[in-house]
Amino acid sequence: MSQAVPEPITKVVEAFSRLPGVGPKTASRLTYFLLRAPEDYSLGLAQALTNLKAQTRFCSRCFNITVADPCPICAAADRDADTIAVVEEPLDLLAIERTGIFRGRYHVLHGAISPVDGIGPDDLKIRQLSDRVQKEGTREVIIATNPGMEGDATAMYVQRELAGSGVTITRLARGLPSGGDLEYVDSITLMRALEGRSEL
Amino acid sequence: MSQAVPEPITKVVEAFSRLPGVGPKTASRLTYFLLRAPEDYSLGLAQALTNLKAQTRFCSRCFNITVADPCPICAAADRDADTIAVVEEPLDLLAIERTGIFRGRYHVLHGAISPVDGIGPDDLKIRQLSDRVQKEGTREVIIATNPGMEGDATAMYVQRELAGSGVTITRLARGLPSGGDLEYVDSITLMRALEGRSEL
Numbered sequence: 001m002s003q004a005v006p007e008p009i010t011k012v013v014e015a016f017s018r019l020p021g022v023g024p025k026t027a028s029r030l031t032y033f034l035l036r037a038p039e040d041y042s043l044g045l046a047q048a049l050t051n052l053k054a055q056t057r058f059c060s061r062c063f064n065i066t067v068a069d070p071c072p073i074c075a076a077a078d079r080d081a082d083t084i085a086v087v088e089e090p091l092d093l094l095a096i097e098r099t100g101i102f103r104g105r106y107h108v109l110h111g112a113i114s115p116v117d118g119i120g121p122d123d124l125k126i127r128q129l130s131d132r133v134q135k136e137g138t139r140e141v142i143i144a145t146n147p148g149m150e151g152d153a154t155a156m157y158v159q160r161e162l163a164g165s166g167v168t169i170t171r172l173a174r175g176l177p178s179g180g181d182l183e184y185v186d187s188i189t190l191m192r193a194l195e196g197r198s199e200l
Numbered sequence: 201m202s203q204a205v206p207e208p209i210t211k212v213v214e215a216f217s218r219l220p221g222v223g224p225k226t227a228s229r230l231t232y233f234l235l236r237a238p239e240d241y242s243l244g245l246a247q248a249l250t251n252l253k254a255q256t257r258f259c260s261r262c263f264n265i266t267v268a269d270p271c272p273i274c275a276a277a278d279r280d281a282d283t284i285a286v287v288e289e290p291l292d293l294l295a296i297e298r299t300g301i302f303r304g305r306y307h308v309l310h311g312a313i314s315p316v317d318g319i320g321p322d323d324l325k326i327r328q329l330s331d332r333v334q335k336e337g338t339r340e341v342i343i344a345t346n347p348g349m350e351g352d353a354t355a356m357y358v359q360r361e362l363a364g365s366g367v368t369i370t371r372l373a374r375g376l377p378s379g380g381d382l383e384y385v386d387s388i389t390l391m392r393a394l395e396g397r398s399e400l
Contacts, residue, residue, distance in 0.1 A: 018241060035290075039253045046249035
């Protein structure tokens with residue numbers, strides 16, 4: 001930028017620009033918003049960011065992000081220890097929690113197998129999952145990876161890893177999303193919905 | 201959020217959510233991105249935010265945001281001291297700087313007159329502008345407020361304030377934006393383009 005923009009401003013703009021989905025224009029807008037806002041705004045965000053990684057870690061059991069280890073879900077006595085839902089990311093775990101109907105525990109893989117991005121099974125918490133299933137005598141593993149190519153490949157790999165351990169392996173149903181319109185549904189989803197049709 | 205989200209995470213999500221155009225979903229996405237990224241990312245942003253307001257102030261002459269006072273533009277010997285472009289916000293100043301053709305100086309009002317938002321002339325740097333015009337013996341004031349109701353009201357007020365000071369007052373031209381299509385131009389813009397037509 002020109003001489004009109006002092007360094008303390010460009011530094012914030014550059015830092016914001018590194019966030020996903022934040023282009024240089026949005027980054028400028030956010031920065032100048034903070035310049036107009038009370039200083040508490042920027043200092044509060046700065047403090048929160050400083051604590052973000054310093055005060056959190058992976059749960060040694062399920063690899064969700066947590067302050068206490070084990071995490072509150074793994075430590076909760078009222079959650080079913082027999083069932084593990086396997087998700088790619090912590091945000092996927094939160095999506096399942098929001099349904100309010102799952103009372104089991106989780107295992108966060110921290111990614112999906114993606115040859116394009118150079119992510120193989122060893123980069124994910126898959127071995128830790130099979131160790132855990134062995135040790136905890138899990139009854140059911142629900143594979144809740146994303147419904148796409150990488151999620152499918154990961155699901156298949158996890159299934160193979162757990163085969164022979166005696167655990168029941170299930171996968172989230174595929175089909176029509178609620179509220180959708182058949183006319184606008186893509187063919188793969190419709191194909192899956194046909195394949196997975198159930199008798200009424 | 202649920203027990204699955206530790207406080208250091210919710211604090212960052214909440215702080216991001218206070219930014220304009222950032223909803224809770226985007227705030228979560230940004231936060232979990234930072235959790236995955238090297239700690240330098242979040243610490244770098246935190247440091248930049250801490251310095252943002254602490255190391256900047258208003259230029260005592262033009263009220264642009266600056267580290268040194270007067271700001272580099274006011275201090276630059278090669279900029280025309282006779283001409284002042286009056287803008288609403290620092291980002292408007294940057295837009296004019298990007299054209300590369302304006303060699304005068306600026307005056308940042310820090311807003312526009314807006315009765316709806318309770319912003320009157322005294323909340324803006326208008327009095328400071330007329331003092332400055334008087335003191336510096338400015339030759340031309342280019343009013344470059346936004347082309348809308350609030351910008352127009354502000355322009356009219358500034359014009360009245362400066363009337364009688366002997367300074368030439370001009371305003372940015374209104375008309376068709378470059379690259380547009382006449383068919384899609386709104387009527388007010390087209391009306392202004394007709395009124396402002398020039399002989400070839």
